[in-house]
């Protein structure tokens with residue numbers, strides 16, 4: 001079995017941008033796992049050319065530990081890389097490649113740690129999961145989680161190796177992405193009374209959103225986050241055809257990033273009610289809300305077994321929270337498993353040109369995973 005740096009070089013060479021197939025990487029990982037004495041439990045996806053992989057080492061029964069990461073990476077188009085992004089290149093101790101931090105460094109460490117462990121000594125199972133299409137909204141892993149839920153899968157806990165610079169993360173916000181679709185009626189702008197201006201409906205809706213954000217800032221707060229409240233934001237707006245036509249359509253794309261435990265259904269109901277009110281007050285217009293993607297927040301107790309195990313293995317006392325979303329909330333919600341996030345590299349280097357992880361970070365991750373796996377013997 002290659003070492004973690006060599007394994008990262010192999011994984012980085014698969015250009016697994018979310019838009020493309022991850023099959024070659026998954027087949028490669030499955031082969032490495034089989035050679036290391038693991039069992040392929042699940043290899044499937046609901047999209048052509050896309051696969052989740054779940055593998056296990058050691059006993060079939062018992063509550064083991066899950067190590068998990070996504071196999072896809074974000075695109076490199078338009079970025080000014082100083083070396084080929086899908087060829088791991090070392091410069092001054094930094095290992096550059098797309099996915100080096102996010103998160104093939106951890107995937108490489110997962111594979112080599114599993115290969116290093118003495119499978120016969122495991123008294124509880126070690127599970128490895130590779131997911132797909134995380135970068136487009138934690139989409140791919142949901143299939144696998146549904147299967148595992150149906151099988152009543154149990155585990156002591158889950159560690160997701162997103163880049164946290166080795167910190168043990170127990171929380172992140174959840175997200176709902178959606179569209180407020182404002183529909184009016186077209187007319188010549190010379191006689192706007194004949195039409196219903198969808199951009200004006202959208203403007204009223206934006207005022208409602210602003211008022212709701214103000215209200216949210218008087219509600220629950222968590223100072224572990226740079227923006228300590230649930231946030232509601234309009235990110236894109238599209239409407240109108242020509243200046244002399246009363247626009248009949250306008251769409252607001254919005255994002256709600258919520259503290260774990262927020263009643264998001266109630267917030268969406270508020271927005272829907274505001275849309276209905278605005279539509280009813282207009283000249284025959286409507287405002288409807290459509291959710292396009294969502295993932296839950298994460299809030300794992302400090303006292304959870306997996307939190308304690310991860311802190312001990314990482315040699316740290318403090319847990320933290322992060323501003324970006326991960327699959328962790330889905331593991332917790334779908335399977336009821338206690339989940340933490342801890343991995344090498346930094347999110348600040350992810351999604352950019354010259355993304356990198358260092359040899360030291362990978363070595364620390366190797367040691368971390370060896371200690372995690374030792375708790376299963």
Ligand SMILES: [Zn+2]
Pocket residue numbers: 070102103134162163
């Ligand atoms: Zn990631």
